[in-house]
Amino acid sequence: MAKVAVAAAQGKKALSLLLGKCVPCVKQNASKIRVQHFKLDTNLNMYYRENSFFYAHDPQALCKPGDTVLIRELPSKVTRLITHEILEIVYPLGDVTDPVTGKKVVVGKYRDDIKAEDKLFGRTESAFDYDKAPPRGSQEDKRDFSHRETYTKYHEDPNDPQPYAV
Amino acid sequence: MNVLRFVPNVICSITKCDGYVARYYAFKSALKIKWVRPEKIPFYKPEKTGDLGLNLKVTSKDFAGRFGESKELQDANEVVKKLFTLEYLPEMETRKMKRNEAVALVRRHELDWGSMEAKLAKMTAIIQDMQKTMDKFPRNAILKVELNELIHKRKKFLGYLRQWDYKRFEWILEKLNLVYKPYPPKLLPVTRKDSLRKLTQKHCDEIVQKKLDAYKAELTLKQKQFFKEKSEKLAFIRQEELECELEPTITEEEIQEAKNKYESL
Structure with missing residues (x-):
């Protein structure tokens, strides 16, 4: 702690790591990360959840909305808003891995078990196959519009299709 | 003042x-901003629910249920055969057939009726049938409530599936021909004032972007001349420094870099 205090006194800032969740964002080359923390309400002596948002530099679009990511503070700001960078995607959304066995999980079952169960009943051709499935993002902007925040349609304009309007 | x-x-x-x-x-x-209030679309319309339509093969000439497999019916006369087709049976039979066909699109195995995919397929077939009925009888309040609940339930289930298994979620959207849009963070009514504010903001943003683009284009045009001058001046400075027997602050590479940029432009 002493080192941190000395560094702070010298005006140096420790590069911090934060764990957050990626949220929909319209900014290019950046991802918006929501970091949750608890704040003590001294009046009620209870902790309340608070959100803080960070913009992380992400030119390759590594993380997608919903992913849990680790971000690191940059030594210098890229822009006025972009202060962090993406370090690692810890938990991708909708692709859960069991930490003990390392197998893929869907809700309460292993994917392998689901497949084995289907085989016992007689697997049909219509069943979903993980091996043939493309990575996340195949339906983005076609049928899946969940990567952006939606809004109530407020204007009628034939030149403006407004795909994210509800 | x-x-x-x-x-x-x-x-x-x-x-x-x-x-x-x-x-x-x-x-x-x-500002010449014309605001057109968006026309209100009833909640059950496919534009709102995201149903792009299932391509089902059920026709009124098909036999209902498993009557098609019956040997007796194959030998029966035309009138009897007709009586067992969907045309001459209650509407419910057609709906059942459609529902079965929709489930067959996505089911995991022959007996699958309860997996999330099957549930979503069933719901989709029912919703699309209800939408047609709703168009015929828009004042049917019971149907309206049921349909509304079912649409929201399907959306909720799709949201769950998205969290559990993203690949399967995308696959089901493709198979059932659905569009998924999450709920907006705030469901507010559309007002003139708010809409005009948004449109004005958009207009201002466009003006700023246009000016920025114009300035960028202007600078790009000047780049050629700039790099030419830069290389000449750097060469001159280096020459002067060498003649004065000083240690040159400019390297040959820097001059060459400027020249290369000029040539590339």
């Missing part, structure tokens, strides 16, 4: 009277 000197023409209805500012009841923006 000196501030008012710089008030743009947009706010034309603000006047100065004896030292205080008076404003008319409501002033109009001079």
